Amino acid sequence: MTDTDDFTPKVGWLKRLRAGLGATSDKLSGNLAMIERRPLDDDMLEEIEDALIASDLGPAVAGRITAKLAADRFGDRVSEGELRELVAAEVERVLMRAEEPLEVTAFPRPHTILVVGVNGSGKTTTIAKLAHLFQEQDYNVMLAAGDTFRAAAVEQLQVWGDRLNVPVISTNVGGDAASLAFDALTKAWELGTDVLIIDTAGRLQNKQGLMDELAKIKRVLKRRMEAAPHDTVLVLDATTGQNALSQIDTFKEVAGVTGLVMTKLDGTARGGVLVAASDRSGLKLHAIGVGEKLGDLRPFDPRSFARALAGLPTDEESKAE
Numbered sequence: 001m002t003d004t005d006d007f008t009p010k011v012g013w014l015k016r017l018r019a020g021l022g023a024t025s026d027k028l029s030g031n032l033a034m035i036e037r038r039p040l041d042d043d044m045l046e047e048i049e050d051a052l053i054a055s056d057l058g059p060a061v062a063g064r065i066t067a068k069l070a071a072d073r074f075g076d077r078v079s080e081g082e083l084r085e086l087v088a089a090e091v092e093r094v095l096m097r098a099e100e101p102l103e104v105t106a107f108p109r110p111h112t113i114l115v116v117g118v119n120g121s122g123k124t125t126t127i128a129k130l131a132h133l134f135q136e137q138d139y140n141v142m143l144a145a146g147d148t149f150r151a152a153a154v155e156q157l158q159v160w161g162d163r164l165n166v167p168v169i170s171t172n173v174g175g176d177a178a179s180l181a182f183d184a185l186t187k188a189w190e191l192g193t194d195v196l197i198i199d200t201a202g203r204l205q206n207k208q209g210l211m212d213e214l215a216k217i218k219r220v221l222k223r224r225m226e227a228a229p230h231d232t233v234l235v236l237d238a239t240t241g242q243n244a245l246s247q248i249d250t251f252k253e254v255a256g257v258t259g260l261v262m263t264k265l266d267g268t269a270r271g272g273v274l275v276a277a278s279d280r281s282g283l284k285l286h287a288i289g290v291g292e293k294l295g296d297l298r299p300f301d302p303r304s305f306a307r308a309l310a311g312l313p314t315d316e317e318s319k320a321e
């Protein structure tokens, strides 16, 4: 461990979540402020729907919120606060269905997690953060540097492994990712390691090549352990906005993704895309990232997230007042 500052964020998770979502909730508020101009009519409903879509919540979520407004409040003057409450309730409903932390359930061990995503999505950092989360729960962890195309990716994972005091299995650049994954699984099995997290390449420019490689990794893992990988997690960068949605479609196809992690929610006004992504994909949402430190990635409480996104106090904050 070289730098404890990497590990411990200085403020609590709820504050970090609110600060992280600040730009997103400011944008939403800005977009919705026009509601107070006049009573709710058809044009106003359309404007609200557009504003919700412009806030990245997605057409389906936007449609449900406006339909509810139309049914319950047509002709009324609705305050911005009331509208935010309605947004928070719908966002909470969507995220309640999706939220599910990664659990170490495999028996025998190791619980094997394949991590996929485009280069630059924050995959490597996310793997380190997940390892840290598991360590906090007293599980021991092994990492496999399966992005064998980029020396920098292998080195970066190795640096995190050293910091976390976690073994990193790697091979030479250009080496076979599937045999690396097989070796790592064998080693983790022999050592009784609880969790094996496997990094993968993210070269979307060669979709067929990537699909073949990920399919081969899975096939080879299954030869060693039928149930592996137990999770195939797609890492998404929230700052890419709607692009994240097309990445989900692609990686569902090439990798059989089972769940999502969304990073960099602190660096963007486009955090609403988390809601659209969950609603549209039906995938599990394991954790969100709101900063660069190891403690900045967590499973999350849908209600607190929804209220912070809508710019409303969370239950905890209301109680503290």
Ligand SMILES: Nc1nc2c(ncn2[C@@H]2O[C@H](COP(=O)(O)OP(=O)(O)OP(=O)(O)O)[C@@H](O)[C@H]2O)c(=O)[nH]1
Pocket (backbone or CB within 6 Å): 117, 118, 119, 120, 121, 122, 123, 124, 125, 126, 153, 156, 202, 263, 264, 265, 266, 267, 288, 289, 290, 291, 292, 296
């Ligand atoms: N602000 C912020 N930065 C993050 C978050 N997650 C990752 N990052 C940063 O994003 C940058 C890219 O992350 P990496 O993990 O290095 O991703 P990469 O190596 O570019 O891409 P991969 O090939 O996917 O590993 C790093 O500087 C991370 O610290 C987050 O939740 N918030």
